[in-house]
Amino acid sequence: MARAAVLGRLTWQLGEVAELVDETPRVKTILLDAPDWAGHRAGQHVDVRLTAEDGYVAERSYSIASAPEDGRLAITVERLDDGEVSPYLAEELVVGDKLEFRGPIGGYFVWEAREGGPLLLVGGGSGVVPLRAMLRHRAAVGLDTPARLLYSSRSLADVIYHDELDMLDSADPHLEVRYALTREQPEGWSGYSRRVDEEILRETAYPNAEGIAFVCGPTRFVETVADGLVGIGYAPEQVRTERFGPTGG
Amino acid sequence: MEEQDLKLDGNSAAGLLRELFTFELTTARGRCENCGAVAEVGAVMVYANAPGSVFRCPQCESVLMRIVSNGGRYWLDARGISWLEIRA
Amino acid sequence: MSFVSRGFRGKRRDEGPSGRVPPGQYLVDDFPVLSAGPTPRTPLEEWDFVITGAIAEPKRWSWDEFKALPSETVTKDIHCVTKWSKLDTVWEGVSLDTLLEDVESAAEYVVAFCDGGYTTNLPLEDVTDGKAWIAYGFDGEPLDPEHGGPARLLVPHLYFWKSAKWVRGLRLLDEDEPGFWESLGYHMYGDPWREQRYWGD
Numbered sequence: 202m203a204r205a206a207v208l209g210r211l212t213w214q215l216g217e218v219a220e221l222v223d224e225t226p227r228v229k230t231i232l233l234d235a236p237d238w239a240g241h242r243a244g245q246h247v248d249v250r251l252t253a254e255d256g257y258v259a260e261r262s263y264s265i266a267s268a269p270e271d272g273r274l275a276i277t278v279e280r281l282d283d284g285e286v287s288p289y290l291a292e293e294l295v296v297g298d299k300l301e302f303r304g305p306i307g308g309y310f311v312w313e314a315r316e317g318g319p320l321l322l323v324g325g326g327s328g329v330v331p332l333r334a335m336l337r338h339r340a341a342v343g344l345d346t347p348a349r350l351l352y353s354s355r356s357l358a359d360v361i362y363h364d365e366l367d368m369l370d371s372a373d374p375h376l377e378v379r380y381a382l383t384r385e386q387p388e389g390w391s392g393y394s395r396r397v398d399e400e401i402l403r404e405t406a407y408p409n410a411e412g413i414a415f416v417c418g419p420t421r422f423v424e425t426v427a428d429g430l431v432g433i434g435y436a437p438e439q440v441r442t443e444r445f446g447p448t449g450g
Numbered sequence: 451m452e453e454q455d456l457k458l459d460g461n462s463a464a465g466l467l468r469e470l471f472t473f474e475l476t477t478a479r480g481r482c483e484n485c486g487a488v489a490e491v492g493a494v495m496v497y498a499n500a501p502g503s504v505f506r507c508p509q510c511e512s513v514l515m516r517i518v519s520n521g522g523r524y525w526l527d528a529r530g531i532s533w534l535e536i537r538a
Numbered sequence: 539m540s541f542v543s544r545g546f547r548g549k550r551r552d553e554g555p556s557g558r559v560p561p562g563q564y565l566v567d568d569f570p571v572l573s574a575g576p577t578p579r580t581p582l583e584e585w586d587f588v589i590t591g592a593i594a595e596p597k598r599w600s601w602d603e604f605k606a607l608p609s610e611t612v613t614k615d616i617h618c619v620t621k622w623s624k625l626d627t628v629w630e631g632v633s634l635d636t637l638l639e640d641v642e643s644a645a646e647y648v649v650a651f652c653d654g655g656y657t658t659n660l661p662l663e664d665v666t667d668g669k670a671w672i673a674y675g676f677d678g679e680p681l682d683p684e685h686g687g688p689a690r691l692l693v694p695h696l697y698f699w700k701s702a703k704w705v706r707g708l709r710l711l712d713e714d715e716p717g718f719w720e721s722l723g724y725h726m727y728g729d730p731w732r733e734q735r736y737w738g739d
Contacts, residue, residue: 211468215541248465251543259548262462285549293545301541306464308474309492420457442493443461456573497574501619501699501719504574511576513655518723520736525723 211303213250214238218298219273224361227280228327229291230266232273233300241265243338244311244331244415244443247276247304251286261286264330264417264443265305268337277361279327310415310443314339318412319347321405323397323426325418326354328445332417333362336369336376345375347412351405352378353397353422356385379405397422399429410434413441420444456499460492463503466517467491470524473538481532485510491534505530554625558615560730563623570622571684574718578653578683578704585688587672589637591710592645597637601688605674607632612671614694616701617730629692630675634665637672637708645710649717650691653704658717659726660693660700662710669695672705697728697735 216233224230246264267275280291294300312320312335320339322332329352339348354360360380370378381393381401393401406414414435416426423444430440460476467475476492487509494514495506502518507530514530551564559565582601590596599607611630617623649659664670673692674681681687686703693700699719720726725734733739 208468208472208474211465246461246464251546251548252541253546253548254542255551257548257551259546262465289543289546298544299541301543303465306468307461307476307492308464309476309490310461442459444457444459446456446458446462446499456571457576499570500572500574501724502574502722506575513575516722518719518736520723523723523736527722 211306213301213303215299215301216274218294218296218300221294221296224277225359227291227359228277228361229280230275230277231290231294231300232267232275233302235274235302238274240269241274241305242311242313243268243334245305245307246331247274247302248306249276249286249290250301250303251289252301259286262306265334266330268334268341270338270341277327277330277333310417310441312338312413312415314342314344314346316413317346319407320349320412321407321414321430322348322350323402323414323416323418323430324350324352325397325422325426326359326445327361328416328418328422328443329354329361330417331443332415333366335415336366339376340369340373345373347407348376349405349407350376350378351381351397351401353381353383353418356382357387357390397426397429399432402426402429403433406430406433406435410436410439413439415441415443417443418445420446456497458496458498460490460494460496460505462498463496463505463517464492466503466519469519470517470526473536475534475536478534478536480514480534482507482510482512482514483530483532484512486532554623558625559623560617561733563617563621563730566622566624569624569627569685570618570620572618572620573684573703574656575654580653580688580704580706582688586706587637587689588707589641589710590707591643591648592712593641593643593710595642597641604632604672604689608636610671611675612692614692616694616698619697619699619724619728619730619735623730628677629671629673630678631671631673631689631692633668634670634672634708635668638666641710643710645712647711647714648708649711649715650702650705650708652702652706656702656704656718658691658700658702659715659720660696661714661727664696665691665693665708669693695729697725697730699724700728 214237216235219234220232222230263276266277278290324332497504505515515528518525554565585601588598615625671692674689691702691705
């Protein structure tokens with residue numbers, strides 16, 4: 202279990218956009234160069250603050266998509282149709298722009314390789330972002346901690362980091378990635394074709410409900426999955442959750 | 451907007467809590483004064499798009515803690531928490 | 539000057555026609571939902587509205603009795619302390635003057651109490667003489683639960699946190715008693731035209 206530590210003051214810092222990556226039609230990863238960045242733990246997030254000319258301020262939280270071992274800090278943003286901040290980040294921002302943020306933040310929804318496993322990661326939509334950071338961290342440290350990612354998405358086109366996740370899966374015998382595509386499946390699809398339910402959890406979770414589970418995504422998804430995990434034998438303390446609201450992504 | 455979208459958890463308040471506390475509060479364990487349930491602050495319900503942030507017990511929904519902030523001035527009421535266990 | 543995000547404008551923020559929008563507010567097109575807790579779901583068969591406290595005889599109406607009371611449709615501007623304002627909102631409900639008609643009391647204050655535990659306090663004179671309603675209709679439709687349905691208090695001349703959602707009654711008091719937000723930094727009175735948002739404003 203992560204320990205509390207005495208922390209410094211959380212101050213706003215400026216990062217410069219170094220690279221932008223289109224993950225899916227609605228999702229973009231922003232890589233930042235931030236001279237004052239002191240590192241982070243997988244699962245933590247940053248608060249991003251946008252300020253308009255007239256002084257209007259909007260603030261949102263974004264999970265860190267990069268592993269602590271990666272060179273640059275990365276966040277992945279899903280453009281919400283009626284969003285205020287996400288359209289700016291996903292469409293307006295260009296390389297060279299400055300972005301104000303603070304972090305890293307969070308201690309509860311955090312996984313460090315030394316904590317061990319087995320690790321069950323369940324993500325819905327953009328809830329996969331902090332879980333990807335955990336998997337990158339695990340790969341960077343080179344551990345063979347058993348890990349499984351169950352990732353629920355509307356369709357294959359909406360799956361973020363698809364190539365990377367498949368690559369991590371095939372390169373690592375101790376990692377397994379499973380997808381649940383809830384609205385649309387390609388022909389010949391052999392993964393799950395419905396919303397994650399207790400049966401899917403039972404098939405995916407480790408026997409005897411061993412290890413830790415991290416569940417992230419929209420509130421309803423998280424609650425269904427967390428209840429389901431408890432239903433198949435996980436103790437509530439083994440299940441860590443992070444709920445995204447409409448403003449959380 | 452779905453009603454459930456308004457309900458987040460302690461993680462979403464971690465930044466606000468870092469403004470007030472020098473230790474990580476989301477990993478602290480606390481007891482609900484109303485029903486006795488014990489949970490980590492990161493796992494409690496948070497309603498934050500209100501005039502303030504309201505932390506509620508995941509078991510009984512009663513108010514654990516409330517925080518109002520106005521540019522450098524904060525008000526905090528934690529009467530709904532019997533105790534907090536913090537490991538520094 | 540502090541950092542400005544190139545090209546960021548945020549959602550459309552209109553300061554509106556002068557004289558209609560209080561200082562520090564901006565207009566919105568939608569109707570933001572703010573909540574301090576889960577949406578209560580009291581079935582109408584169990585719902586009632588009471589007037590109690592420093593009063594000779596408490597009063598109570600069931601939902602059916604309440605809907606049978608004379609109602610009004612009013613068009614009002616509303617102002618939330620989180621800075622958004624909405625002009626010309628249309629509400630249907632029962633005037634507090636109707637509810638307090640036969641009430642004998644020397645009380646000077648009321649506290650509105652609600653399903654879910656929310657409370658807010660007001661001077662009695664700020665909910666009488668055509669200044670307040672218990673509203674069950676918005677924009678020609680029954681009031682949505684996320685906006686306070688089946689019924690909410692409507693006191694448009696004060697910040698909208700005073701227009702308590704899911705209201706179930708009023709308690710009449712001799713002394714002012716801070717409600718949910720008033721006890722934690724928000725102004726006891728809350729006049730948007732004097733920008734009375736927080737203690738000391």
